[in-house]
Amino acid sequence: MTEAEFDVHADTYRRQHADSVRLAGEDLDYFAAYKIEHVASVLARAGQSPRTILDFGAGIGNSYTPLRQTFPDNRIVSLDVSEGSLSVCRKLHPDAETCLYDGRKLPFDDGTFDLAFTACVFHHIDASEHIGLLGEIRRVLRTGGRFFLFEHNPLNPLTRHAVRTCPFDEHAVLIAGREMMRRTSAAGFSTSRLQYQLFFPGPLAALRPLENALRWLPLGAQYSLECCR
Template sequence: MTKRVDFDKYTDNYNELLGEKTQFFSSNDEYFARYKIDLVRKAVKTPVKRVLEFGCGIGRNIPFLQQAFDQATVVGSDISRASLDVAERENPGVEFICEEDATTPMGKFDLIFVAGVFHHIPVDQRISAASTLRDRLTQAGDIFVFEHNPYNPVTRRIVDTCPYDEDAVLLNPAELKNTLRAANLLVSRSEYCLFVPPRFSMLSGLETKLGWLPLGGQYWVRARHNT
C-alpha cells in the first residue's frame, strides 16, 4: 500500500512546489484557483449562504470563494492541522475545521467545493468521504469536485514527479461519478477543463466548447442530493 502523504511537511513550500510543476501552463499559480471558482460561480444560479471547501489545505482558494460568493459564509476543512494553521493566518475571520477533530456536525452548506482531494483519499474510503459531503449538503445544494485528468500525459507527469502526490491514485470521471452515486448523490454534469494556457487568451473561448474532449488538464463533476 502507498504511504499516505503527510501534508504537514509541505505547508512552508506548497505554493513553491505547485508553481514549479505548473509554470509551463501559467506562471501565476492563482490562475488555477480563479479558473475553477469562476466556473463554479457561473454554474450556480441559486442563492448561496454557506460554502465549504473540503480539503482546503493552506487556504489558497478561500479568498476567491469569498469574492465569488460575497454574501456567503465560507468555511474551510482539512486533515492537516499545520496547513490549517497557515490558512488561519492568511485568512483572518474565516472558520477552519480539522476533519480529524470534527466531533460535532458542521451544519449544512449550499455549496461544497472540492479541488484535487479525492485522489489523495484511499480508494476504500472514497465512498465514505462522499457520503460525508452528502450529509453536509443542503437539500438544494451543489457539490463541485475537480480532479486531475488521468488521460492527460502532462498531468500524469506532474503527479508522478510531485512529492506531495506520492500517495495519489488518480481516478477517471467514470470512477468519480460512480463514487458519488454510491454515496446516493445525483451527478448532474461533468466536463473536462483547463485546455488553454492564459497566455493564449485569444483562444479562451474554446474552453467552454471542449468540455467533452478528454484532453484537458483536469475535469469536474457536479452533484446534488438524489431525491
C-alpha cells in the first residue's frame, strides 16, 4: 500500500475498521487498549519505565490515547508515511507529536527511544523491506530498549475474514508469527518472544481470563513479538 493510498483511507479508517471487525464484537478502541495493556504489563514485570516511545506506523493515532493514558509524562512520537493519516491524528489528538518519514530511514539519531511499538503495520509493507525497516527500528532504540510488534494471525479464520472484507487491507499480505520472529532476528534483535492473543470474540468475553494459558497456541486473532535491543 502506498502513501497515497493511506491518505485516501485516512478519513474513513475508523468506519472501515468497524465494519471489518463486526464479527469480533469489539471496536477499534478495545483492540488498541488491549495492546497497550499487554505492553505495560510486560514492562511492569521487567521493572522498566520507558521515557521515550516510538509509535511506528501510527496512522490516525489509534494507539495514542491508551499510550498517553498509560505513559502520561513520556515523549510519544507518532510516525507514519501518510501525511493525510497524521493530519487526522493531529485533529483527534492536538497534543500529539507527529513525524512524517520516507518509508525507509527513520529520521532519528541512534538510541533515541526506550520503547518502540507497532500495531498491524507490517502486513502493509512489502516483505522485501521488512528486515531493513526492523533494523532501523533497532537502530533508534537504546541498548536494552524493547520493541513490541503486533500482527494479524493468518491461521485465524475471523482474522482472514476481517482482512478480506476491509478496503484498506486490499493489498495486505499476512505474515506467520514464526516468520516475523525470524525477520526480527535477521534485523539484529537479540531475543524475541512470540505470543498469540485475542482468542475470544465479544460474545465469549467471559472466557478471556483463559487467554494467558493459551498464548502458546497459534490460533489467536493476533500475535505479539517482544524483542530486545
